[in-house]
Amino acid sequence: MAGLIYDVPVTGVSLTGGTAQTLIMVTAPTNQALKILEIVCSLNGATSTNAPATLDYGRPSTSGTSSSGTAFKRDPGRGETVQATLGITFTVEPTWTSVLASEVYVPQFNGLYHWMIPFTSPIIVSGGGRFAIRVNSPNNVSASARITVEE
Numbered sequence: 665m666a667g668l669i670y671d672v673p674v675t676g677v678s679l680t681g682g683t684a685q686t687l688i689m690v691t692a693p694t695n696q697a698l699k700i701l702e703i704v705c706s707l708n709g710a711t712s713t714n715a716p717a718t719l720d721y722g723r724p725s726t727s728g729t730s731s732s733g734t735a736f737k738r739d740p741g742r743g744e745t746v747q748a749t750l751g752i753t754f755t756v757e758p759t760w761t762s763v764l765a766s767e768v769y770v771p772q773f774n775g776l777y778h779w780m781i782p783f784t785s786p787i788i789v790s791g792g793g794r795f796a797i798r799v800n801s802p803n804n805v806s807a808s809a810r811i812t813v814e815e
Contacts, residue, residue, distance in 0.1 A: 666744065666815060667814065668737065668742060668744045668746065668814065668815040669701065669737070669738040669739070669812065669813070669814045670735040670736055670737045670738060670746055670812070670813055670815075671735070671736045671738070671810050671811070671812050671813075672688055672690060672733045672734070672735055672736075672750050672752070672810065672811045672812075672813065673688075673733075673734075673736070673808070673809070673810040674687050674688050674733065674752040674753060674808065674809050674810075675808040676806050676808060677752075677753060677806060677807045677808070677809075678804070678806055679707075679717075679799060679801045679804060679805050679806065679807055680804060681801060681802055681803045681804050682800070682801075682802060683800065684720070684757070684798050684799070684800040685754065685757070685798060685799055685800070685807070686724070686728060686730075686754045686757055686758055686796050686797070686798040687705065687752070687754075687796075687797050687798060687799060687807060687809040688733065688750075688751070688752055688796060688797055688809055688810070688811050689724065689727065689728070689730065689750070689751040689752075689754075689758065689794055689795070689796035690748050690749075690750055690751075690789065690794070690795050690796070690811055690813055691727065691748060691749040691750075691751070691792070691793070691794045692748055692789045692790065692791050692792060692793050692794075692795075693747035693748060693749075693791065693792070693815075694791050694792050695791040695792075696747060696791050696815065697788055697789060697790055697791055698748060698788070698789040698793075698795070698813050698814065698815055699786050699787070699788055699789075699813070699814040700781055700786070700787040700788075700789065700795055700811060700812070700813060701780070701781055701786075701812040701813065701814055702778070702779065702780050702781065702810070702811070702812035703721055703777070703778075703779045703781070703797055703809075703810075703811055703812075704776075704777065704778045704779075704809060704810040704811075705719050705770055705776075705777045705797060705799060705807060705808070705809040706770075706774075706775060706776045706777070706807065706808050706809070707770055707771070707772050707773075707774070707775045707799070707801065707805050707806070707807050708774065708805055708806045708807075708808075709771075709772030709773045709774070709775070709801075709803060709805040710773065711772070711773060711803070712773040714772040714773060714802065714803050715772070715802045715803075716769040716770055716771050716772060716775065717769070717770045717771075717772055717775070717799050717800060717801035717802065717805070717807075718766060718767075718768065718769060718770070718799070718800045719766075719768040719769075719770050719777055719797065719798075719799055720760070720763050720765065720766040720768070720797065720798050720799075720800070721763075721764055721765055721768075721795070721796065721797045721798075722760060722762050722763035722764045722765070722766075722795070722796065723761075723762040723764070723789070723793060723794055723795060723796075724758035724759055724760050724761070724762075724794050724796050725758070725759050725760075725761040725762070725794075726758045726759040727749075727751065727758055727794065728751070728754050728756045728757050728758030728759075729754065729755050729756035730751035730752055730753055730754045730755070730756075731751070731752055731753040732750060732751065732752075733750030733751055733752040734750070735748070735750060735813075744815075746815065747815060748813065748815065751796075757798075758794070758796065760796075760798070764787070770799070772801060772802075772803060772805050795811070797809055797811065
């Protein structure tokens, strides 16, 4: 990894109550690993008594159908090009076969989840592999999210 750090954000994704929705997927280039540095997700629910949403992150086995995401380099002066494929706003859900964690609860009422992954136990995405986050909310709310990646 050459220290090319970038953020992949998505904002205002409308969630349908009771339906899991993938927010962001990063697919590593062939023969090049990625390191996941941060995961952020927030919800904009207005009812404080609503049950929390669940946040999953893991390694889907298919890519689904999505719009292309945009990488925002932390150091925009670097000449390297981001090699990963970035997907946001999914219209067809990917197949989730390897969920790394699904016990994360995020309050719907202005809920925020922010995980800065420890340097001593990073999440590595092997060449050609995928990493994604999805949310399942019991109610209709909007979600915003970000994954920070190092190539």
